[in-house]
Amino acid sequence: MGERKSDERISAVLSVLSQRGELQVRLLPGLLGVSGATVRRDLAVMEETGLIRRSYGKVTAARRGTELPVNLRLSQNAEAKRRIGALASSLIPSRPLVMAMSGGSTVGFVAGSLAARSDLTVVTNGLGTATSLMTRKSVHVVVTGGNARSLSNDLVGSRAEKELRSYRFDYAVVGVDGISPEFGFTRHSTRGAEIDRIMLEQADHTIVVADSSKLGRVCQAKIADIASVDTIVTDSHANAPMVAALRRMGVTTIPVVVPPQTEDRCFPPREVPLSPSGPLEP
Structure with missing residues (x-):
């Protein structure tokens, strides 16, 4: 290799x-x-x-x-995130809109798919999201103020929160670290969760994007209850009973088809023993 x-x-x-x-x-x-x-x-x-x-x-x-640095998360489940980004972007109508978009690796793929749109104004606290949107110089991009979080490459704090509350958004697209029918949408960062919550509250239509590894995971900071979001876009490796549970709660949950995952040949299972305490949380 x-x-x-x-x-x-x-x-x-x-x-x-x-x-x-x-x-x-x-x-x-x-x-x-x-x-x-x-x-x-x-x-x-x-x-x-x-x-x-x-x-x-x-x-x-x-x-x-x-919480992994965002540059490391970009290479994890990249094909699933790319397909999630393409599908989520297709849900945004072709007309002049004002959108909120968070930071994060999966939202970055949504931003890349929207970069050619000339009818969008996007307000974001994600520096990576802003960069992806500006590649084609078509989308009007507004970046909030705030304090930079190096782990997530986004802006948080009272300045970012105040600016977001001054808008009413047609759509909000938010990435999360955990999705649980019982505990809702969660993130590692309390400050990041507050930003995401405001984006969802200020939007008429809300979309959460998350690869299947996030389903069933619960992190320390709650963003919102499951029923407060209109649509979840994930991938086809998502746990089927959990997808069914999310749908029963009234959330449109769309798993995009991703090819079967192949075993990483760099790490043969017989050569790397399990820890005595068993596998850690995925």
């Missing part, structure tokens, strides 16, 4: 750790197709940012439910 970029290598390691609990350091150079020195640099970055723990020749995930 050719050498991956650092973000892709780190994302691959974290993805496997979320499923298997631990990895043997000695296996990583061969599995990732890089030198031992490169692996050591990657692990040092992951340890410094609190993503992993290292001990006795192995690495483990630092804690359950850790």
Whole structure:
């Protein structure tokens, strides 16, 4: 296998750790197709940012439910997010509209699909979202003020909240970290959840975009109840009973078709033992 970029290598390691609990350091150079020195640099970055723990020749995930930096999330479930973005953008009518869009990797794919629209004004707190929208110089983009969160590359705080409350939106498109019929839509960040809540409250039509890994997950900060959103766009790997439960709650839930996931050949299951405590939360 050719050498991956650092973000892709780190994302691959974290993805496997979320499923298997631990990895043997000695296996990583061969599995990732890089030198031992490169692996050591990657692990040092992951340890410094609190993503992993290292001990006795192995690495483990630092804690359950850790919020990953947005640059790492971009490479996770990328095909599902691309298809979710394309479908969600098709739900936005072709007429002059004012929209709210949050930050996040999945919303970024929606933004990319909308970038050619010349009839949209989009207000966003997501710096990555704004960049995606401006690629074609067609969408009128308004970026809120606020304090920057480096993990999510978005703006939060009272300035962002005040600006969003000054608008009435035709549509809001928001990404989330967790979806649960019982606990609603949640995020890792309390400040980020408040921004998302305002976007949903100020919009006539609301869309949540989230790949299937978010269904069944509950994070610390609640955004809103399930019934407060009109539409959820996810992917076809979503848990079928959960999709049915969301639909029974009155939410239009659309799973876009994504090809079956193939096992990551970089990490043969027989070579990487499970942690004694079992897999961590996906």
